[in-house]
Amino acid sequence: MEGLPVMTDPNLIIGMERSEDAGVYKLSDELAIVQTVDFFTPIVDDPYQFGQIAVANSLSDVYAKGGKPLTAMNIVCFPVKTMDISVLRDILKGGLDKMLEAGVILVGGHSVEDNELKYGLSVTGTIHPSKVIRNTGCRPGDKLILTKPLGVGIINTALKGEMAERSAVDKAVRCMSTLNKKASELMQISGVNACTDVTGFGLIGHACEMIEDTGVGIIINANDVPYFPEARELAEMGLVPGGTHRNREYRKAMVKISEDLPVYINDILFDPQTSGGLLISLPSGNASALLSALHNGGVDDAAIIGEIVDEPRGKIIVR
Amino acid sequence: MVKELDVRGLSCPLPVVKTKKALEEMESGELHVVIERAEGCQNVKRFAESQGCKVIVNESDGLFTIHIHKEQTSTSVSPKQSKDAVLITSDVLGTGDRQLGEILMKAFLNTLWDAEPRPARLLFLNDGVRLTTEGSDVLDSLRLLEDAGVEIFSCGTCLDYYQLKDKLKVGSVTNMYDTVDTLLSSAKVIKI
Numbered sequence: 477m478e479g480l481p482v483m484t485d486p487n488l489i490i491g492m493e494r495s496e497d498a499g500v501y502k503l504s505d506e507l508a509i510v511q512t513v514d515f516f517t518p519i520v521d522d523p524y525q526f527g528q529i530a531v532a533n534s535l536s537d538v539y540a541k542g543g544k545p546l547t548a549m550n551i552v553c554f555p556v557k558t559m560d561i562s563v564l565r566d567i568l569k570g571g572l573d574k575m576l577e578a579g580v581i582l583v584g585g586h587s588v589e590d591n592e593l594k595y596g597l598s599v600t601g602t603i604h605p606s607k608v609i610r611n612t613g614c615r616p617g618d619k620l621i622l623t624k625p626l627g628v629g630i631i632n633t634a635l636k637g638e639m640a641e642r643s644a645v646d647k648a649v650r651c652m653s654t655l656n657k658k659a660s661e662l663m664q665i666s667g668v669n670a671c672t673d674v675t676g677f678g679l680i681g682h683a684c685e686m687i688e689d690t691g692v693g694i695i696i697n698a699n700d701v702p703y704f705p706e707a708r709e710l711a712e713m714g715l716v717p718g719g720t721h722r723n724r725e726y727r728k729a730m731v732k733i734s735e736d737l738p739v740y741i742n743d744i745l746f747d748p749q750t751s752g753g754l755l756i757s758l759p760s761g762n763a764s765a766l767l768s769a770l771h772n773g774g775v776d777d778a779a780i781i782g783e784i785v786d787e788p789r790g791k792i793i794v795r
Numbered sequence: 796m797v798k799e800l801d802v803r804g805l806s807c808p809l810p811v812v813k814t815k816k817a818l819e820e821m822e823s824g825e826l827h828v829v830i831e832r833a834e835g836c837q838n839v840k841r842f843a844e845s846q847g848c849k850v851i852v853n854e855s856d857g858l859f860t861i862h863i864h865k866e867q868t869s870t871s872v873s874p875k876q877s878k879d880a881v882l883i884t885s886d887v888l889g890t891g892d893r894q895l896g897e898i899l900m901k902a903f904l905n906t907l908w909d910a911e912p913r914p915a916r917l918l919f920l921n922d923g924v925r926l927t928t929e930g931s932d933v934l935d936s937l938r939l940l941e942d943a944g945v946e947i948f949s950c951g952t953c954l955d956y957y958q959l960k961d962k963l964k965v966g967s968v969t970n971m972y973d974t975v976d977t978l979l980s981s982a983k984v985i986k987i
Contacts (some may be wrong), residue, residue, distance in 0.1 A: 637808035639815070713845045714838035718807045721834035741839075 489608055490541070495685045497537040497672055498601075501607050508605040510543035515551045515596020519632050519750055520649055523563045527570025527595065528653040533675070533751035534597035537576055540611075540673040540754055541662035543603035550585030567595050578655055593705055596708070600673035611672035611686050618669055618784040619763035620694065623659040623770060624753025625777045626650055626744050627707025633786060634715040644706035651704075651777075653749040658773045659754045666758060666766040674752035678723045680745050681753055683792055684730050687784075694792045696745075696782035698737050703744045711740040719748035733794040745794060752776075757784055797825040802835070803858075810835045814863070818846060823867040830859050877912040880981040883923040886931075888987060898928070903987070904936040908943065914976055914985070919949045919968070928954070929962035937965045950974065953957045 482492060489500040489508055498512035514534045518526045531548075538545040550571065554564050575582055580599070614620075631648040634640035656673060663671060674682050679701070683694055724731075725744040733742055758766060763780055770778040800817050802810040810830055817826055826843075830836050836852060836859040843850045849864040887896025888903050904926075910952060918938065919927050926933050927949045941947050947966025954960040954968065969977075978984050 546967040633808045637815075639808070639812065712841065714811045714840070714842035715808050716834070716838055718834065 487603060488726035489605060490610065490722040494612065496611055497540045498543070500541060500543075500603060500605075502605045506604065508603050508608065510511065510538045510541050510545075510603050511599070512537035513551070513596070513598040515592050515594050516750075517592055519652075520635065520645070522649075522692055523566035524570035525649050527567040527572075528574045529649070529705045529751055530567075530595045531571045531578070531597055532653050532655050532685075534599050535574075535580065536656045536673045536675075536751060536754075538599055538601040539656040540609070540671050541603060541613075542554075542607055542609040542660060542664050542671070543598050543601040545578060545601040547581050547583045547600045549598045550587075550593070551596045552585065552587035552599060553590035553592065554587060555593060556589050563593075571595065571597070573586065574653065574655070578657055589730065598685055609663075609668060609671045611670055611682075612671040612690055614686055614690070614692050614694075614757040614784040615669050615759070616692055616784055616786045617760050618757040619760050619780050620683075620758040620782045620784065621695070621758065621763065621767060621778055621780040622674065622679065622753050622768070622781045623756070623775050624651055624674070625652070625702040625704050625751070626634040626674070626747055627704040627711075628749055628752070629678075629719065629747040630707040630710050630715060630719045630743065631704065631753065632750070634710045634713075635718040637715060639713070639715060640710065641706065644704065644710075647704055647706070652660045654751075656754050658776070659756075659770060659775050662766060662769045662773055662775070663754065663756050665759070666762050666769065668756050668758035668762075668766075670757040672755050674749050674755050676719065676723075676748045676750075677726075678720065678746040678748055679752075679755070680731055680792060680794075681723045681727055684727050686707065686755070686757065687790060687792070688730070689790065691786075691789050693785050693788045693790060694782055695785055696792060698734070698741050698745070698794050700781045701741075702744065702777045702779045707744055707747070708740045716743050717748055720746045723748065730790065731792045731794070737794065796984070797827055800826060800828045802828060802839070805835075807835060807838060810839050814839050814842055815846075817848060818843070818848070818865055819865070821865060823865050823957070826863040826865065828861040828863065830861065831857065833859070836861060849929070850879055850926060852910055859982050877914060878982040879912075879914045880906070880918060880977050880984050881914045882918045882920065882978065882984055882986045883926065884920045884986065885922045886925040896986040897932075900987075901933050904933050904940070907945075908936065908939055913940070913943060915981070916946045916948065917966075918974060919953075919966075920974070921949070921953055924949045924953045924957060924959060927963060927965050928959040934964050947975070948977075 487502040628648040851862045888899035948969035
């Protein structure tokens with residue numbers, strides 16, 4: 477959209493100016509709608525699982541804003557001539573089951589013929605206009621919580637190369653198809669300053685979006701960052717997705733990673749995630765309470781991974 | 796002889812996958828991988844090093860040539876587990892003094908755990924099923940092997956005959972059909 481005019485509207489709460497997860501538009505003083513769309517090519521072999529992951533991924537943007545997703549529409553690109561239609565049925569079944577779990581109603585959809593299979597959702601949710609959680613708003617002294625382990629990009633790359641153990645793939649699939657619903661509900665109760673979800677730009681890429689052009693910086697403690705042990709093994713074998721290197725290159729001016737840290741940690745921090753966890757910035761006093769609530773609520777891998785600092789502003793230090 | 800592999804234009808993880816295949820196909824020697832992207836070069840280098848190979852990278856005109864030296868001894872490309880089966884038809888190892896036979900069997904099963912590659916399956920037949928059932932003093936060794944991915948099967952007919960069916964403590968029950976299938980499809984069968 478660079479170079480094109482930005483549309484404005486007095487009721488627009490979140491538009492396109494920043495790299496936000498979803499758009500938010502005020503309908504009344506009590507009610508706003510949250511909108512998002514996402515679709516992609518298969519990342520796993522099983523169509524049903526792919527459907528589940530695609531839906532968890534699409535809904536995540538609404539959860540990250542503190543919204544409640546209500547309705548969804550399927551977006552399908554399908555190679556009718558070369559692929560059995562039962563594949564599509566399984567994808568849609570996986571998607572539908574995930575929507576049922578989330579309490580989201582499917583209201584329609586659109587499909588086109590394409591050489592490459594793609595699936596995703598357009599999602600509409602609601603939120604109170606004064607309770608929108610932005611990806612900016614981190615305050616010095618805040619703690620950062622990440623709610624899912626990292627490394628699914630590395631495991632997916634190994635899967636593509638047929639070099640991943642079944643058990644690692646199962647873990648990654650379970651992680652990617654887990655809704656961020658519970659994490660979102662708990663963070664809303666707790667009260668937080670900012671939130672985003674970790675997806676294609678990796679943990680560091682999305683953390684950069686939270687502090688870019690703001691007056692604060694981030695310190696991340698690498699030892700506290702949750703990740704799949706299998707991802708370490710595979711990264712050490714060179715099974716690193718191309719996106720990792722692009723993510724690192726793109727943000728290199730904003731990030732300083734201690735040279736004492738092993739290379740695989742560096743790869744995991746920039747690993748592109750699919751349907752990753754929420755990255756939450758909240759006052760330090762609320763952090764341990766939210767963390768135990770998350771653990772009690774089944775968000776087992778959630779961890780406090782760092783904090784917001786005054787200096788160096790606009791930079792991320794990983795130590 | 797030097798083997799050449801050109802992975803230009805391929806995206807991740809294909810350069811690593813192709814390198815893996817090429818290394819598996821050669822017992823030892825030199826493999827030269829040509830690639831144009833720095834990150835792909837890093838990945839291939841890391842993979843080769845993780846497999847115990849020596850690696851040197853040359854760069855010229857934006858093109859990387861990765862010289863990989865594979866020693867005969869770098870066996871880590873091969874799986875940790877073989878396709879071999881061990882058929883155990885007695886609760887002692889060898890014929891002779893029974894007490895010695897018990898000691899040898901225990902030592903044998905303990906040592907299997909250290910073996911590389913470990914067998915894929917252990918099949919217990921006839922008196923062998925006394926080792927997988929209550930009262931056996933090698934249960935811990937067998938459980939360790941099972942945890943490491945070695946499949947453990949006891950003959951159902953034999954368990955019935957010795958009235959040990961409800962006393963099986965490790966692995967699962969098998970029938971003659973699967974036993975024959977395992978014996979015929981394993982790369983190697985070692986009878987104890």
